[in-house]
Amino acid sequence: MLAQEIIRAKRDGRALDEAQIQNFVRGLVDGSWSEGQVAALGMAVFLRGMGRDEAVLLTRAMMNSGRVMRWPDMPGPVLDKHSSGGVGDKVSLMLAPMVAACGGYVPMIAGRGLGHTGGTVDKLEAIPGYSTAPDPALFDRIVRNLGCAIIGQTGDLAPADKRFYATRDVTATVESVPLITASILSKKLAAGLEGLAMDIKCGSGAFCDTPQMAQDLAESIVAVGSGAGLKIRALITDMNEVLGFDAGNALEIRETLRYLKGEQREPRLHEVTLALCAEMLVLGGLAADTAAARVKLQASLDSGAAAEKFSAMVAALGGPADLLERPDAYLAQAPVVRAVPALQAGRLTAMNTRDIGLAVVELGGGRRVAADKIDMGVGFSEFRHLGDELAAGEPIAVVHAASEDAAARAIAAIQQACTISQGAWSAQPIVMGTVG
Structure with a gap:
C-alpha cells in the first residue's frame, strides 16, 4: 500500500479504511512515511475532514502504537x-x-x-x-x-x-x-x-x-x-x-x-x-x-x-514531605513584586486572557521554543475578576518578575489586556454546557 495513494484518497475527500489508517500509523512509528508525506496527510485531513468512524480508527491505532497501561485487580475505578x-x-x-x-x-x-x-x-x-x-x-x-x-x-x-x-x-x-x-x-x-x-x-x-x-x-x-x-x-x-x-x-x-x-x-x-x-x-x-x-x-x-x-x-515522587506546611522553604519566589494599578475607576468588564497568558511567557514563565528554561517564580497573583469594581490606582493583579524592566513591561501588558469601564456587565456561568 503506497503512502501517496492514501494521501490521494483523503485529498479527494474519501474516507480512509482501517488498513489505510494502520499503514499511516505504522509509518509514523517506523519512519516509513516521510515528513513530507505525514504533513500532506495532515493537511488533507485538515481541509477534507474525517468522519467519526475514521477518527475512532485513528484514535485506536495511535493508542496501540506503543505501550498500553493495564490496571488489573484495581480495587476502584481508573x-x-x-x-x-x-x-x-x-x-x-x-x-x-x-x-x-x-x-x-x-x-x-x-x-x-x-x-x-x-x-x-x-x-x-x-x-x-x-x-x-x-x-x-x-x-x-x-x-x-x-x-x-x-x-x-x-x-x-x-x-x-x-x-x-x-x-x-x-x-x-x-x-x-x-x-x-x-x-x-x-x-x-x-x-x-x-x-x-x-x-x-x-x-x-x-x-x-x-x-x-x-x-x-x-x-x-x-x-x-x-x-x-x-x-x-x-x-x-x-x-x-x-x-x-x-x-x-x-x-x-x-x-x-x-x-x-x-x-x-x-x-x-x-x-x-x-x-x-x-x-x-x-x-x-x-x-x-x-x-x-x-x-x-x-x-x-x-x-x-x-x-x-x-x-x-x-x-x-521525590518532592519534600512537608511542602504543605512550608511552601516558602521550597517554592521559587521572584525578586521583583509590583502591583498592576488600574488606570481608571470602574468595573472590570473584560480580559484578553490569551494576552495575559503570553505575558506570563514573556516574564519567563513559559517557553518560546522547546529548549527554553522556565523561571518558576514569575507570573501574576491576586488577579481581580470580571465584575469587580476598582478605584483608580487599585491593583488589578500583582506581578512577580525577575527584573524591574520585566515587571514594567508586564504591568503595561496587563493594563492593556484588561478593560475597565462604566458599561453594563452580567456574570456568565463557569460551566457553559455539558456533552455526553
Whole structure:
C-alpha cells in the first residue's frame, strides 16, 4: 500500500479504511512515511475532514502504537480528566487527590505548557525533587497505593501521536477537530482508563475561542471516546478570565496548597474543580449522581483527606514531605513584586486572557521554543475578576518578575489586556454546557 495513494484518497475527500489508517500509523512509528508525506496527510485531513468512524480508527491505532497501561485487580475505578488548556488552570492539581480521597484511582499523564497556556507538568516541576518521569513500576505502585500520581507523557505511550503532533505543529494543521480528538484520546486510552471527564475551555484564553468550536470539539471527543469503548463526559467551561487568582508555575502550586488546606478557594475555580470531579465519581460508579458526588468531594476537602493525598503524592515522587506546611522553604519566589494599578475607576468588564497568558511567557514563565528554561517564580497573583469594581490606582493583579524592566513591561501588558469601564456587565456561568 503506497503512502501517496492514501494521501490521494483523503485529498479527494474519501474516507480512509482501517488498513489505510494502520499503514499511516505504522509509518509514523517506523519512519516509513516521510515528513513530507505525514504533513500532506495532515493537511488533507485538515481541509477534507474525517468522519467519526475514521477518527475512532485513528484514535485506536495511535493508542496501540506503543505501550498500553493495564490496571488489573484495581480495587476502584481508573479515572482521569483532561483540559484543552487555559490560563491559571490548575484544576488537575486539586482534582487528582480529591478523586483519590473518594475512592478513585487517577493515573494522570499531563502535558507541558503550549503557546499561551500553562502546563501541569511545568507547574509540578516547580516543586524541588518532584519527578514527572518516574520508572513505570514506581508510577504503577504509587497509583495503586495512594490513588493518584501526576506525571508527564513518556516516549512509549502513543508514540505515533507524538510524531504526528510535532509535524502538525509546524505545518499549520493543529486546528483540526478530528485530529485534536484522536491526539487527546489516544494518550488517555493508552493510560488504561475506565472513565474520562473532558474540560473544553471556551473564550479569550482558550484554543476554542467560540462556543460553536467548543461544542464541536466536545461532541467529537465524546462520540469518538464512546466509540472507542470509553465512558466519557465533557464540560464546556468559561476561559474569558484567569482561572483562580494566580498564573505562573510556583504561584499556582501555592494557590493549590491554599485551596486544599481551605485557606482560600476562588469561587469559579472551586466550581470547575467540583464539577469535573463529580463527573468522574459518577462515571466510576462512586456516586449515584453529581449532587451526591459533590457532598463526598467537599468532605474530602473539609477532612483534610485530599490535602493528605496531594502531600503523599509529592513525597512519593521525590518532592519534600512537608511542602504543605512550608511552601516558602521550597517554592521559587521572584525578586521583583509590583502591583498592576488600574488606570481608571470602574468595573472590570473584560480580559484578553490569551494576552495575559503570553505575558506570563514573556516574564519567563513559559517557553518560546522547546529548549527554553522556565523561571518558576514569575507570573501574576491576586488577579481581580470580571465584575469587580476598582478605584483608580487599585491593583488589578500583582506581578512577580525577575527584573524591574520585566515587571514594567508586564504591568503595561496587563493594563492593556484588561478593560475597565462604566458599561453594563452580567456574570456568565463557569460551566457553559455539558456533552455526553
